[in-house]
Amino acid sequence: MRRIGWDLDLESRAFAQLTESQAGRCRESLYRLVDALSLGNLPRADARRVVHLLLDVLHRVNQTMNGEGDDRRRYHRLRLGLIDELGSCEDAEPARLRFREQLGRLLDPVRDRPPSLHPLVEHARAFIRRNYGGRLYLSSVAEQLHVSPNYLSRLFRRETGQTLTEHVQRVRLEEALRLLAQGGRRISEIAYMVGYQNYRDFYRNFVKYEKVSPREVRQRLGRSRRRAAAPDAAS
Numbered sequence: 001m002r003r004i005g006w007d008l009d010l011e012s013r014a015f016a017q018l019t020e021s022q023a024g025r026c027r028e029s030l031y032r033l034v035d036a037l038s039l040g041n042l043p044r045a046d047a048r049r050v051v052h053l054l055l056d057v058l059h060r061v062n063q064t065m066n067g068e069g070d071d072r073r074r075y076h077r078l079r080l081g082l083i084d085e086l087g088s089c090e091d092a093e094p095a096r097l098r099f100r101e102q103l104g105r106l107l108d109p110v111r112d113r114p115p116s117l118h119p120l121v122e123h124a125r126a127f128i129r130r131n132y133g134g135r136l137y138l139s140s141v142a143e144q145l146h147v148s149p150n151y152l153s154r155l156f157r158r159e160t161g162q163t164l165t166e167h168v169q170r171v172r173l174e175e176a177l178r179l180l181a182q183g184g185r186r187i188s189e190i191a192y193m194v195g196y197q198n199y200r201d202f203y204r205n206f207v208k209y210e211k212v213s214p215r216e217v218r219q220r221l222g223r224s225r226r227r228a229a230a231p232d233a234a235s
Helices: 008-019 023-035 044-066 071-088 092-107 119-133 138-145 149-160 165-180 186-193 201-208 212-232
Strands: none
Touching: 008 023, 008 044, 023 044, 023 092, 044 071, 044 092, 044 186, 044 212, 071 092, 092 165, 092 212, 119 138, 119 149, 138 149, 138 165, 149 165, 165 186, 165 201, 165 212, 186 212, 201 212
Protein backbone atom coordinates (compact mmCIF):
# COMPACT_ATOMS: atom_id res chain seq x y z
CA MET A 1 0.00 0.00 0.00
CA ARG A 2 2.71 2.45 1.01
CA ARG A 3 4.72 1.78 -2.16
CA ILE A 4 1.89 2.91 -4.42
CA GLY A 5 0.75 5.74 -2.15
CA TRP A 6 -2.62 4.30 -1.10
CA ASP A 7 -4.01 6.36 1.79
CA LEU A 8 -6.03 4.00 4.01
CA ASP A 9 -7.22 6.83 6.25
CA LEU A 10 -8.57 8.78 3.30
CA GLU A 11 -10.29 5.64 1.99
CA SER A 12 -11.97 5.08 5.37
CA ARG A 13 -13.04 8.73 5.53
CA ALA A 14 -14.60 8.50 2.07
CA PHE A 15 -16.80 5.56 3.01
CA ALA A 16 -17.76 7.20 6.30
CA GLN A 17 -18.92 10.19 4.26
CA LEU A 18 -20.87 7.93 1.92
CA THR A 19 -22.72 6.22 4.78
CA GLU A 20 -23.62 9.70 6.09
CA SER A 21 -25.27 10.50 2.71
CA GLN A 22 -22.47 12.88 1.76
CA ALA A 23 -21.88 11.57 -1.74
CA GLY A 24 -20.19 14.76 -2.93
CA ARG A 25 -17.61 14.69 -0.16
CA CYS A 26 -17.07 10.98 -0.71
CA ARG A 27 -16.42 11.58 -4.40
CA GLU A 28 -13.90 14.33 -3.65
CA SER A 29 -12.10 12.14 -1.10
CA LEU A 30 -11.84 9.21 -3.51
CA TYR A 31 -10.67 11.51 -6.30
CA ARG A 32 -7.91 12.77 -4.01
CA LEU A 33 -7.05 9.20 -3.10
CA VAL A 34 -6.51 8.06 -6.68
CA ASP A 35 -4.90 11.33 -7.78
CA ALA A 36 -2.16 10.84 -5.17
CA LEU A 37 -1.21 7.33 -6.31
CA SER A 38 2.35 6.84 -7.54
CA LEU A 39 1.84 4.99 -10.81
CA GLY A 40 5.06 5.73 -12.69
CA ASN A 41 7.11 2.66 -13.68
CA LEU A 42 5.17 0.22 -11.52
CA PRO A 43 6.10 -3.47 -11.74
CA ARG A 44 3.38 -5.52 -13.40
CA ALA A 45 2.34 -7.12 -10.08
CA ASP A 46 1.87 -3.71 -8.41
CA ALA A 47 -0.04 -2.39 -11.41
CA ARG A 48 -2.48 -5.29 -11.16
CA ARG A 49 -2.86 -4.65 -7.42
CA VAL A 50 -3.84 -1.06 -8.19
CA VAL A 51 -6.43 -2.27 -10.71
CA HIS A 52 -7.90 -4.67 -8.15
CA LEU A 53 -7.92 -2.01 -5.42
CA LEU A 54 -9.77 0.45 -7.65
CA LEU A 55 -12.27 -2.20 -8.67
CA ASP A 56 -12.80 -3.17 -5.03
CA VAL A 57 -13.54 0.45 -4.06
CA LEU A 58 -16.10 0.78 -6.87
CA HIS A 59 -17.75 -2.47 -5.82
CA ARG A 60 -18.04 -1.18 -2.25
CA VAL A 61 -19.56 2.08 -3.48
CA ASN A 62 -22.04 0.13 -5.59
CA GLN A 63 -22.86 -2.11 -2.63
CA THR A 64 -23.46 0.89 -0.37
CA MET A 65 -25.57 2.74 -2.93
CA ASN A 66 -27.53 -0.14 -4.47
CA GLY A 67 -26.90 -3.38 -2.61
CA GLU A 68 -29.67 -3.03 -0.05
CA GLY A 69 -32.38 -1.67 -2.34
CA ASP A 70 -35.35 -3.45 -3.85
CA ASP A 71 -33.91 -3.36 -7.37
CA ARG A 72 -31.19 -6.00 -7.11
CA ARG A 73 -30.99 -6.17 -10.87
CA ARG A 74 -29.52 -2.67 -10.96
CA TYR A 75 -26.87 -3.62 -8.41
CA HIS A 76 -25.80 -6.72 -10.37
CA ARG A 77 -25.93 -4.90 -13.70
CA LEU A 78 -23.60 -2.22 -12.36
CA ARG A 79 -21.40 -4.87 -10.74
CA LEU A 80 -20.87 -6.65 -14.06
CA GLY A 81 -20.31 -3.35 -15.83
CA LEU A 82 -17.57 -2.40 -13.39
CA ILE A 83 -15.85 -5.74 -13.94
CA ASP A 84 -16.00 -5.23 -17.70
CA GLU A 85 -14.64 -1.68 -17.47
CA LEU A 86 -11.73 -2.22 -15.08
CA GLY A 87 -11.15 -5.96 -15.27
CA SER A 88 -9.63 -5.68 -18.74
CA CYS A 89 -7.05 -3.07 -17.66
CA GLU A 90 -3.49 -4.32 -17.52
CA ASP A 91 -1.96 -0.97 -16.58
CA ALA A 92 -2.75 1.22 -13.60
CA GLU A 93 -3.12 4.52 -15.47
CA PRO A 94 -6.02 3.42 -17.72
CA ALA A 95 -7.64 1.90 -14.64
CA ARG A 96 -7.38 5.24 -12.81
CA LEU A 97 -9.08 7.01 -15.73
CA ARG A 98 -11.88 4.47 -15.85
CA PHE A 99 -12.23 4.59 -12.07
CA ARG A 100 -12.97 8.31 -12.18
CA GLU A 101 -15.55 7.83 -14.92
CA GLN A 102 -17.31 4.96 -13.16
CA LEU A 103 -17.28 6.66 -9.77
CA GLY A 104 -18.97 9.67 -11.33
CA ARG A 105 -21.66 7.46 -12.84
CA LEU A 106 -22.31 5.82 -9.49
CA LEU A 107 -22.45 9.01 -7.44
CA ASP A 108 -23.50 11.85 -9.77
CA PRO A 109 -27.24 11.02 -9.58
CA VAL A 110 -27.12 11.23 -5.78
CA ARG A 111 -27.84 14.51 -4.03
CA ASP A 112 -26.07 15.06 -0.74
CA ARG A 113 -28.24 15.50 2.35
CA PRO A 114 -27.54 18.12 3.58
CA PRO A 115 -25.64 20.00 0.77
CA SER A 116 -22.00 19.00 1.06
CA LEU A 117 -20.51 22.37 0.19
CA HIS A 118 -21.26 26.02 0.80
CA PRO A 119 -23.48 27.31 -2.06
CA LEU A 120 -20.85 29.89 -3.02
CA VAL A 121 -18.27 27.15 -3.46
CA GLU A 122 -20.73 25.13 -5.55
CA HIS A 123 -21.30 28.19 -7.76
CA ALA A 124 -17.55 28.69 -8.09
CA ARG A 125 -17.03 25.06 -9.10
CA ALA A 126 -19.85 25.24 -11.63
CA PHE A 127 -18.40 28.42 -13.13
CA ILE A 128 -14.97 26.79 -13.40
CA ARG A 129 -16.45 23.71 -15.04
CA ARG A 130 -18.15 25.86 -17.68
CA ASN A 131 -15.14 28.09 -18.34
CA TYR A 132 -12.01 25.96 -17.75
CA GLY A 133 -10.94 26.47 -21.38
CA GLY A 134 -10.45 30.22 -20.93
CA ARG A 135 -8.35 32.41 -18.67
CA LEU A 136 -9.37 31.76 -15.07
CA TYR A 137 -8.03 33.48 -11.99
CA LEU A 138 -9.17 33.70 -8.39
CA SER A 139 -10.00 37.36 -8.97
CA SER A 140 -12.10 36.67 -12.08
CA VAL A 141 -14.10 33.92 -10.39
CA ALA A 142 -14.65 36.12 -7.32
CA GLU A 143 -15.82 38.96 -9.56
CA GLN A 144 -18.40 36.70 -11.18
CA LEU A 145 -19.70 35.72 -7.75
CA HIS A 146 -19.62 39.31 -6.40
CA VAL A 147 -17.36 38.51 -3.45
CA SER A 148 -13.82 39.45 -2.54
CA PRO A 149 -10.99 37.17 -3.72
CA ASN A 150 -9.70 36.77 -0.14
CA TYR A 151 -13.09 35.63 1.14
CA LEU A 152 -13.60 33.19 -1.74
CA SER A 153 -10.08 31.82 -1.32
CA ARG A 154 -10.54 31.12 2.40
CA LEU A 155 -14.02 29.64 1.93
CA PHE A 156 -13.00 27.43 -0.99
CA ARG A 157 -10.02 26.00 0.86
CA ARG A 158 -12.03 25.42 4.04
CA GLU A 159 -14.80 23.61 2.19
CA THR A 160 -12.77 21.53 -0.29
CA GLY A 161 -9.32 21.15 1.24
CA GLN A 162 -7.66 22.64 -1.85
CA THR A 163 -7.11 26.10 -3.26
CA LEU A 164 -9.28 27.41 -6.08
CA THR A 165 -6.24 27.48 -8.36
CA GLU A 166 -5.53 23.81 -7.60
CA HIS A 167 -9.15 23.00 -8.43
CA VAL A 168 -8.88 24.81 -11.78
CA GLN A 169 -5.79 22.78 -12.65
CA ARG A 170 -7.51 19.56 -11.59
CA VAL A 171 -10.55 20.25 -13.78
CA ARG A 172 -8.35 21.11 -16.77
CA LEU A 173 -6.25 17.99 -16.36
CA GLU A 174 -9.31 15.76 -15.98
CA GLU A 175 -10.52 17.06 -19.33
CA ALA A 176 -7.05 16.58 -20.80
CA LEU A 177 -7.05 12.96 -19.64
CA ARG A 178 -10.45 12.44 -21.25
CA LEU A 179 -9.23 13.90 -24.54
CA LEU A 180 -6.05 11.81 -24.41
CA ALA A 181 -8.17 8.71 -23.95
CA GLN A 182 -10.31 9.65 -26.95
CA GLY A 183 -7.28 9.99 -29.22
CA GLY A 184 -7.18 11.83 -32.53
CA ARG A 185 -5.65 15.10 -31.29
CA ARG A 186 -2.10 16.31 -30.80
CA ILE A 187 -1.08 16.79 -27.17
CA SER A 188 -0.26 20.46 -27.81
CA GLU A 189 -3.79 20.93 -29.20
CA ILE A 190 -5.28 19.33 -26.09
CA ALA A 191 -3.22 21.67 -23.89
CA TYR A 192 -4.73 24.70 -25.63
CA MET A 193 -8.27 23.26 -25.56
CA VAL A 194 -8.24 22.83 -21.77
CA GLY A 195 -7.09 26.38 -21.09
CA TYR A 196 -3.29 26.44 -21.13
CA GLN A 197 -1.66 29.25 -23.06
CA ASN A 198 1.60 27.35 -23.58
CA TYR A 199 2.63 23.73 -23.62
CA ARG A 200 5.32 24.18 -20.97
CA ASP A 201 2.79 25.09 -18.26
CA PHE A 202 0.52 22.24 -19.32
CA TYR A 203 3.37 19.72 -19.21
CA ARG A 204 4.61 20.92 -15.81
CA ASN A 205 1.15 20.72 -14.21
CA PHE A 206 0.36 17.40 -15.87
CA VAL A 207 3.49 15.76 -14.47
CA LYS A 208 2.92 17.40 -11.07
CA TYR A 209 -0.57 15.93 -10.68
CA GLU A 210 -0.38 12.72 -12.72
CA LYS A 211 3.26 11.79 -11.92
CA VAL A 212 3.86 10.85 -15.57
CA SER A 213 4.07 12.78 -18.84
CA PRO A 214 1.04 13.18 -21.15
CA ARG A 215 2.88 11.26 -23.85
CA GLU A 216 3.42 8.31 -21.50
CA VAL A 217 -0.28 8.32 -20.54
CA ARG A 218 -1.20 8.23 -24.24
CA GLN A 219 1.20 5.34 -24.84
CA ARG A 220 -0.20 3.37 -21.90
CA LEU A 221 -3.75 3.95 -23.06
CA GLY A 222 -2.78 2.77 -26.53
CA ARG A 223 -1.20 -0.41 -25.14
CA SER A 224 -4.30 -1.05 -23.06
CA ARG A 225 -6.59 -0.68 -26.09
CA ARG A 226 -4.41 -3.02 -28.16
CA ARG A 227 -4.47 -5.67 -25.42
CA ALA A 228 -8.23 -5.37 -25.11
CA ALA A 229 -8.64 -5.73 -28.88
CA ALA A 230 -6.17 -8.64 -29.21
CA PRO A 231 -8.64 -11.48 -28.36
CA ASP A 232 -11.10 -10.18 -30.96
CA ALA A 233 -8.38 -9.95 -33.57
CA ALA A 234 -7.25 -13.47 -32.87
CA SER A 235 -10.73 -15.00 -32.95
